[in-house]
Amino acid sequence: MKNGKLLSGDEAIALAAWDAGVALGAGYPGTPSTEILESFSELGGHAQWSPNEKVALEVTIGAAFAGARALATMKHVGLNVASDPLFTSAYTGVDAALVVVSADDPGMASSQNEQDNRRYAVAAGVPMLEPSDSQEAYDFTLAAIEISERWKIPVLLRVTTRVCHSYTVVHPGGSKGAPKAASFARDIKGRVMIPAYARLAHRKLRQKLAEMQEWNESCQLNRVVPGSEKLGIITSGISFMHVREAVPEASVLKLGFTHPLPMKQIIQFAKSVKRCLVIEEGDPYLVEAIRAQGVWVEGKPDMYRFGELDVPRVRRILDNDVSPEPTKPAGKPPQLCDACQYRIVFESLRKRDCIVAGDIGCYTLGVLQPFEAIDSCVCMGASIGVGLGMRHVLPSDQARRVVSVIGDSTFVHSGISGLVEMVYNPPPNGHVLIILDNATTAMTGHQEHPGTGRSLNHEPTNKLVLEDLVRAVGVKRVHVVEPRMGSEEFDRVLTECLNSDELAVIIARRPCILIVKQLKQYEQRGQNCECDPKGANVEQGN
Amino acid sequence: MSSKVTNIVVAGLGGQGVLKGTGILADVALRAGYDVKKSEIKGMSQRGGSVTGDVRFGKEVFSPMVPNGEADFLLVLEPTQVEPNRHLLRPGGVLITPEAINTDTLPHKRTLNVALLGALSAHLPMPEDQWLESLRAGFEETFFEGNKKAFLIGRKSSQARQAS
Numbered sequence: 105m106k107n108g109k110l111l112s113g114d115e116a117i118a119l120a121a122w123d124a125g126v127a128l129g130a131g132y133p134g135t136p137s138t139e140i141l142e143s144f145s146e147l148g149g150h151a152q153w154s155p156n157e158k159v160a161l162e163v164t165i166g167a168a169f170a171g172a173r174a175l176a177t178m179k180h181v182g183l184n185v186a187s188d189p190l191f192t193s194a195y196t197g198v199d200a201a202l203v204v205v206s207a208d209d210p211g212m213a214s215s216q217n218e219q220d221n222r223r224y225a226v227a228a229g230v231p232m233l234e235p236s237d238s239q240e241a242y243d244f245t246l247a248a249i250e251i252s253e254r255w256k257i258p259v260l261l262r263v264t265t266r267v268c269h270s271y272t273v274v275h276p277g278g279s280k281g282a283p284k285a286a287s288f289a290r291d292i293k294g295r296v297m298i299p300a301y302a303r304l305a306h307r308k309l310r311q312k313l314a315e316m317q318e319w320n321e322s323c324q325l326n327r328v329v330p331g332s333e334k335l336g337i338i339t340s341g342i343s344f345m346h347v348r349e350a351v352p353e354a355s356v357l358k359l360g361f362t363h364p365l366p367m368k369q370i371i372q373f374a375k376s377v378k379r380c381l382v383i384e385e386g387d388p389y390l391v392e393a394i395r396a397q398g399v400w401v402e403g404k405p406d407m408y409r410f411g412e413l414d415v416p417r418v419r420r421i422l423d424n425d426v427s428p429e430p431t432k433p434a435g436k437p438p439q440l441c442d443a444c445q446y447r448i449v450f451e452s453l454r455k456r457d458c459i460v461a462g463d464i465g466c467y468t469l470g471v472l473q474p475f476e477a478i479d480s481c482v483c484m485g486a487s488i489g490v491g492l493g494m495r496h497v498l499p500s501d502q503a504r505r506v507v508s509v510i511g512d513s514t515f516v517h518s519g520i521s522g523l524v525e526m527v528y529n530p531p532p533n534g535h536v537l538i539i540l541d542n543a544t545t546a547m548t549g550h551q552e553h554p555g556t557g558r559s560l561n562h563e564p565t566n567k568l569v570l571e572d573l574v575r576a577v578g579v580k581r582v583h584v585v586e587p588r589m590g591s592e593e594f595d596r597v598l599t600e601c602l603n604s605d606e607l608a609v610i611i612a613r614r615p616c617i618l619i620v621k622q623l624k625q626y627e628q629r630g631q632n633c634e635c636d637p638k639g640a641n642v643e644q645g646n
Numbered sequence: 647m648s649s650k651v652t653n654i655v656v657a658g659l660g661g662q663g664v665l666k667g668t669g670i671l672a673d674v675a676l677r678a679g680y681d682v683k684k685s686e687i688k689g690m691s692q693r694g695g696s697v698t699g700d701v702r703f704g705k706e707v708f709s710p711m712v713p714n715g716e717a718d719f720l721l722v723l724e725p726t727q728v729e730p731n732r733h734l735l736r737p738g739g740v741l742i743t744p745e746a747i748n749t750d751t752l753p754h755k756r757t758l759n760v761a762l763l764g765a766l767s768a769h770l771p772m773p774e775d776q777w778l779e780s781l782r783a784g785f786e787e788t789f790f791e792g793n794k795k796a797f798l799i800g801r802k803s804s805q806a807r808q809a810s
C-alpha cells in the first residue's frame with residue numbers, strides 16, 4: 105500500500121481532472137457530487153458554481169468547443185436539468201474532452217428520488233463509464249478524457265453515493281497526454297444544430313457509437329475475474345465490490361465501460377457459465393439490454409430494485425431469497441437547528457393555516473414535527489409553479505392561503521422563471537412567495553451562489569441582489585424582513601401580504617447560524633481586496 | 647497478516663466528530679500498511695441527525711460497507727445511538743461507549759471521539775506511536791496535546807479493563 109492515498113471517489117475524480125490539465129470545472133452543488141469541484145478548486149483548478157446544472161453543462165460545452173478540457177459535475181437529478189444541452193451536445197460533439205459526472209443516489213441518502221442515470225447514456229447516445237472505487241474513479245476519469253477526445257464526444261462518468269463518499273486507496277498514475285492550448289476552430293456544420301446539419305450530426309453520432317461498441321469489446325475497462333464455471337456474475341460499479349465479498353468463488357464479468365455495451369463479450373461470458381446472474385443496483389439496465397439480445401440471464405427479484413445493494417442483499421439475491429428483510433431501527437432524523445430563523449417562518453405559516461408549496465433545501469425540514477408546514481416538494485424551483493397552479497384552480501377561500509416557499513440558492517437555480525410566470529399569469533387573488541435567504545446553500549454543506557456575492561472559493565465577485573431582481577421582473581410588493589425570535593414582524597408582513605390579494609414577495613433574510621463565523625472572515629477578506637466591495641457584504645435585512 | 651478483514655462502525659449524532667473519528671482510524675490503518683476502506687453517509691449530518699461511519703481494514707477489502715451483524719467493534723459517541731446500531735455488531739463483537747471512560751477526566755468534551763478511539767486502540771494491532779502520528783496529522787497542531795491526553799485516557803482504561 106506504499107504511496108497510496110486514501111481518497112474519496114469525489115476527490116479522486118478531482119485529482120485526475122487536475123492531473124489531466126482540465127481547464128475548467130463547472131457544476132451546481134448536490135449530494136454526493138459536491139466535493140468534486142471543491143477538491144478540484146483546492147488543488148488549484150479553475151472551478152465554478154453555476155446558477156444551475158444546465159448552465160454549468162453549457163459553460164463546459166463552450167470550453168470544450170474552444171479546445172480546452174472541461175468537467176461538469178452534478179447529482180443525478182441535476183442531469184434532468186442539464187439534459188437539454190446533454191442530448192444535443194452528443195450531436196455536436198466536442199473539440200477537447202468533456203466529462204460529465206452524474207452522481208446517483210440509490211437509497212436516497214439525500215435526494216428526492218432514486219432515478220438511475222444509466223438510462224441517460226442510452227437516451228442521449230453518449231458513452232458511459234462506471235467506476236467501483238476511488239482508484240477507478242481516478243483511472244476512469246483519465247479514460248473518459250481519452251475516449252472523449254478520441255471520438256470527440258461528451259462522456260458520462262456515472263458514480264453513486266458509495267463510490268463518491270467512500271475513501272479507498274488510490275495510486276495516482278499521472279496524466280494521459282498533455283492538453284492542447286485552447287483555440288477556436290470554426291465548424292459551423294458540426295456545431296450549429298439547425299435541422300439540416302443536425303440530421304447529418306445524428307448519423308455521425310450513431311456511427312461513433314457503433315465504433316465505440318466495437319472498441320469496447322476489447323477494452324481494458326472491462327475485465328473478467330476468473331472463477332467457478334458453475335456461477336458467473338455480470339456486474340458494474342459498487343455492486344462489483346459487494347459481489348466479490350459475498351461470492352469470492354464466482355467468476356465475474358466486471359463492466360467498466362457500460363454504454364455502448366460490449367455485447368459480444370457479455371454473451372460469450374454468459375454462455376461460459378452454468379448459472380449467469382446480473383447483479384446491479386437500481387434499474388434492470390444490464391439485464392434488459394442482455395435479454396434483448398436473446399440471451400437468458402437471471403436478474404434480481406424486484407424488491408432489490410429499491411435502495412442500495414450491500415453484501416447481505418447480494419447474498420439474498422444469489423439465494424433468490426424474497427422473504428422480508430430485517431428492518432433497521434430508525435436513527436434520529438435531522439431537524440432544523442434550534443436557533444434557525446426558518447423556525448419563525450414555519451411557525452407563522454402553521455399559525456395562518458397556509459397551504460405551502462415547498463421546495464428543496466434545509467427548509468424542507470419544515471415538513472417534520474412540530475411544524476408540518478410544507479404541503480408539497482417535487483423538485484428544485486417547483487414551489488412557485490405548483491403554488492401558482494393551486495392558486496388558479498382552488499376556490500378563493502383556499503387559494504388565498506397558498507404560499508410558495510423557496511431557498512435563496514434554489515430561487516437562483518430555477519425559481520426565477522417561476523417568478524416570471526407569476527408576474528405574467530397572475531392568479532385572481534395574487535400570490536405570496538417567500539424567499540428564505542440565509543446567504544448560502546446550506547443543505548449541501550454551505551456552498552456559495554450568485555446571491556452571496558462570492559464565488560466557489562469564497563472570493564468576492566458580482567452579487568445578484570434578490571430584491572432588485574424581483575422588482576425588475578415586475579413585482580410591486582416586495583418586503584425584506586429579518587425573522588427574529590420574539591419579533592412579530594415576519595408574521596405581520598405575511599398576514600398583510602396574504603390579505604392584499606396582490607403579488608407579493610417576502611425575502612426573509614438572515615445568514616445561516618452555522619456560517620456566521622466564516623461570513624465574518626470572508627467579509628474581512630473582501631475588505632482587503634480591490635474588487636467590488638459590495639460583493640463581500642452580507643446584508644442583514646432592512 | 648491474516649486475510650480477515652476488521653470491521654469497525656462509529657456512530658453518533660451530527661457534530662460529534664464521528665467522521666473525524668473514522669478518518670483517524672482509516673489513516674492509522676493505512677499507515678500500518680493495510681488495505682483500507684471507509685464509508686460514510688453525510689447528507690444531512692449537520693442537522694443533528696444520526697451519523698455512522700464504517701472503517702474496514704485487512705489484506706484486501708472489497709465492499710466499503712460493514713455488513714449488518716459483522717462489525718467487530720461498534721463505537722458509539724452518544725448513549726441514545728446504541729440501540730439503533732446494536733444490530734451491526736457481530737455476536738461476540740465489542741461495544742465501546744462513553745461509559746468505557748471517565749469523561750470527567752477528559753481535557754475537553756470535544757475530545758470524546760478521540761478518547762473512544764483510544765479505548766478501541768487497545769484492541770487493535772497498530773502501535774501507539776502510529777496512532778499518535780495520525781492524531782497529529784489529522785487535526786490542527788494546537789489540538790494535539792489535548793487529543794493525545796484524551797487518547798491515552800481511553801487507551802489506558804481499556805487496557806486496564808482487559809487486564810482485570
Ligand SMILES: Cc1ncc(C[n+]2csc(CCOP(=O)(O)OP(=O)(O)O)c2C)c(N)n1
Pocket residue numbers: 132133134135157179181182183185215216464465466467484510511512513514515540542544545546547548
Ligand atoms: C436539480 C437539483 N440540483 C441539486 C439538488 C441538491 N440540492 C437540494 S436543495 C439544494 C439547495 C439548497 O439551498 P437553498 O435553497 O439556499 O436552501 P438552504 O439549504 O440554504 O436552506 C441543493 C443544491 C437537487 N435536489 N436538485
